[in-house]
Amino acid sequence: MTNEGSAQTLLILGASGDLTARLLLPGLGALLAARNAPAVTLVGAGMDDWDEARWRQRVTDAFAGHGTAAPAARVIAQTRYARADVTRADDLRQLLSGADRPVIFFALPPAVTAKACEALLDVRLPEGTRLVLEKPFGTGTSSAAALNRLLTRLVPEDRVHRVDHFLGKSTVLNLVGLRFANRIFEPLLNAEHVESVDIVFDESLALEGRAGYYDRAGALADMIQSHLLQILALLTMESPLSLDPQEFRDATADVLRATRLWGGDPKTASLRARYTAGELGGLQLPGYAQEPGVDPARGTETLAEMVLAVDTWRWAGVPFRLRSGKAVGRSRKEAVITFKEPPRMPAGLHGHGEADRLRISFGPDRLALDFNINGPADPFVLDPVTLEAEFGPGDLPPYGEVLRGVFEDDPLLSVRGDTAEQCWRIVEPVTAAWRDGQVPLLEYPAGSAGPAESLLSPTRTDG
Numbered sequence: 001m002t003n004e005g006s007a008q009t010l011l012i013l014g015a016s017g018d019l020t021a022r023l024l025l026p027g028l029g030a031l032l033a034a035r036n037a038p039a040v041t042l043v044g045a046g047m048d049d050w051d052e053a054r055w056r057q058r059v060t061d062a063f064a065g066h067g068t069a070a071p072a073a074r075v076i077a078q079t080r081y082a083r084a085d086v087t088r089a090d091d092l093r094q095l096l097s098g099a100d101r102p103v104i105f106f107a108l109p110p111a112v113t114a115k116a117c118e119a120l121l122d123v124r125l126p127e128g129t130r131l132v133l134e135k136p137f138g139t140g141t142s143s144a145a146a147l148n149r150l151l152t153r154l155v156p157e158d159r160v161h162r163v164d165h166f167l168g169k170s171t172v173l174n175l176v177g178l179r180f181a182n183r184i185f186e187p188l189l190n191a192e193h194v195e196s197v198d199i200v201f202d203e204s205l206a207l208e209g210r211a212g213y214y215d216r217a218g219a220l221a222d223m224i225q226s227h228l229l230q231i232l233a234l235l236t237m238e239s240p241l242s243l244d245p246q247e248f249r250d251a252t253a254d255v256l257r258a259t260r261l262w263g264g265d266p267k268t269a270s271l272r273a274r275y276t277a278g279e280l281g282g283l284q285l286p287g288y289a290q291e292p293g294v295d296p297a298r299g300t301e302t303l304a305e306m307v308l309a310v311d312t313w314r315w316a317g318v319p320f321r322l323r324s325g326k327a328v329g330r331s332r333k334e335a336v337i338t339f340k341e342p343p344r345m346p347a348g349l350h351g352h353g354e355a356d357r358l359r360i361s362f363g364p365d366r367l368a369l370d371f372n373i374n375g376p377a378d379p380f381v382l383d384p385v386t387l388e389a390e391f392g393p394g395d396l397p398p399y400g401e402v403l404r405g406v407f408e409d410d411p412l413l414s415v416r417g418d419t420a421e422q423c424w425r426i427v428e429p430v431t432a433a434w435r436d437g438q439v440p441l442l443e444y445p446a447g448s449a450g451p452a453e454s455l456l457s458p459t460r461t462d463g
């Protein structure tokens, strides 16, 4: 079933680029195959001189994984591509003429996005226009603030969707259910009982031909400043009154405002590294610096770690270690909450070796609780055990989920403007110290576990 009636126009600026092909169109395809798919008219625009057939093929390929639902077939049949300079008001006016309640998606580098927004100031935007921006949102606090000011001259804040597809991952929203729909975890999630929290997203994927974007971003901006800080916010926020966008985003904004570098010294609270040549999954990978399109002099990190403090009554004194790396031998995507040791053990019990841990994995979506019980054989000896549960997959892939929010005018899963600025404020002491060379750029072979100097605690995780 579709929401027939007035089709909303999805206008993609930067339609011939990588982001459109990798994430946006497949996400749209999934959304169109789902129940209650929105009625959409798709228009692609970009600098490349593509003809309609080439664009239609791109859309068809991207939708292919989701069958041939009627709404998707209709979008493919009706879509068009326009060659345009999206930083020119005349071109944008042309693209928007006749568009109904358009969703303008900026699939562009930050500098071009800012220029396109400036050009839009001279265009009369149709009623109900929404603006969708991908990361990186600006390049630092002040450019994010400037972009925010510009955007709110175009449309109200609730119509600006700063997309973070991690917010569409069902596991991440499951965190809210896990924490606030159960009596047994929440009373323990505070500094009295928690020793530390690690949020890790290590991928075995390497650069995948994305040098044009990644070499200017690096692991800190690509993953920590965006996705992992959102996970941190969901893990640490107080219970929102409801999942109303204002209540929910107020709650995440509160904890992010309280978040800062642990101890204030980037030399001890951050680490950066990049991979050298190595073997991964039976394949020989070149070092990052040798990848086509990479400028080794830029010193871009492919693995970043950062230790943070969430300075609230609940969390003061608990280190949060965030890490993300590419070309790491073992992919590991999880948040691990390590609990403090019990205050004392009855004399006579033996074998207690491991702290209790709650582990939430992001793909496969799983929950595991590690703790100690009296094991088989000698009942005086404790053994570590793990209770596990699967989170069911969501109806939609993450990108489909965030796009649904855009089409339904629901900003719940979008990053609010003030939060986007806070996320830069949190990482800026580190980026400044890295730029000044205060923190060395370490190396690790592709396929290894990353640099030995890691700031993370060793873990018994095997997932």
Ligand code: BG6
Pocket (backbone or CB within 6 Å): 203, 205, 222, 398
């Ligand atoms: C993207 C990053 O936002 O997230 C990529 O740019 C990363 O570098 C990806 O690989 C990870 O998310 P997912 O959902 O593909 O595992």
